[in-house]
Amino acid sequence: MSDLSKNKIKWIRSLHQKKHREELGLFIIEGEKMVAETLVYAKDSIELIAYTNEFNIGQFDGESFEISIKELEQISLLKTPNKVFAILRQNKTNSSIDKKKLIIALDGIQDPGNLGTIMRIADWYGISDIVCSKTTVDCYNPKVVQASMGAIFRVNMHYLELEEWLSNCSLPIYGALLEGENVYNETLSKNGVLLMGNEGSGISTSLIPLINNPISIPRFGGAESLNVSVATAILVSEFFRC
Template sequence: MLSKAQIKYIQSLQHKKYRQKSGQFIAEGDKIVPELLLEAVPVREVYATEAWISTHEQLLASRKEVRVTPVEEGILKQLSALTTPNQALALLDMPAPAEIKPELFKGKVTLALETIQDPGNLGTIIRIADWFGIRQIVCSPDCVDVYNPKTIQATMGSIARVRVLETEIAPFLDLAGLPSYAATLHGRNIVEFQKLEEGIILIGNESRGLSDEVITAATHKITIPRLGGAESLNAGVAAGIICGRLLI
């Protein structure tokens, strides 16, 4: 049974300032919560229906340090940040911020995102990174919060396998000292590039794209060839197409 204070605390984590203050965030989903438990990320508590707990009894037993609290669907609805609540919600500790050093990026492909504003887009890009084996993403400070419940939901559990770092993008490119590929409307056709083994793929804001500063700092300007009349592509779609072409 949850107290009113506990319910209020979990509800507060829907807001960035309270997540930052507490160092905790929530993840919702009948599929997401088991993935987080399997990946051994720092899950503090799980709140779920009796039916969900019964179905996942063996998994929960493997994580004895995680406190499990049965709650009714009505309570889950109060806790949820989603229109349609799930059967399980987890409370997690945020990982400690990693120091951004050049050696973190050597020999790897990294996605760098500038001013992504939609939580669904950010979550989708994290999921895309996971699909293509990219283990880290760098976000500019003005990107939507990675721990926004809608972002976490959109990752479908990939947040457990992809590290998200935060820093200004243009100075980061200089620090990393690697080839960088800025997605623009007027760059070099991506089909002309060989498979990428090391470097940084840059994706910009949904409506404005990358800033002039970042485009200037990038070593390559790339574009997805357009065959039809669409003005632009969704940031997540663009990231998926570029990764599919440059990483396979």
């Protein structure tokens, strides 16, 4: 335990930006529940913990600082910071993609809450890999990390040239399209790729010819669309239900 210097605060605040997170291979988590879980499940990935006297840090040998609420407010991204703030190392293992399982492919998901929620769905169903276009929001964005509820530690995220990868993946590609086949009537393969598009514009025109199996969720009411994380949940469930 030592004091948090002005330089350290400046350095921590630089991690609010994606550019610096990437350069340094670090990311931020906040709040009692999240940090407590990380101390149990992913202690080795912790770079630094800054905590107020309300947080019980227990046994932790890495770099840590007991700070005031005012200091916590200075480094936090939250409106109402919650007791503790930690910096973790990004998981940079270039793990291969498990093609025997369902893979989720995301084309330009923009909303951090949506990406985090989709990671949490993948984590629930035991999906190992999510492949993302480079236009998809950064999975180490603090709002994504928060919404993922720990999935960031269990689901492998791959940012890549999506068109190239889909062209070469040799798997059935299921694409969520409004004019796709009624998913409730389809026999779905156990392995394959489920491709989901951007919140506003859907799947990119260039990727549509790569879809072997266009699928859709039938609509019975008046809504124009479903939220992309909700649609992902319903479609993923169809792959696992039988």
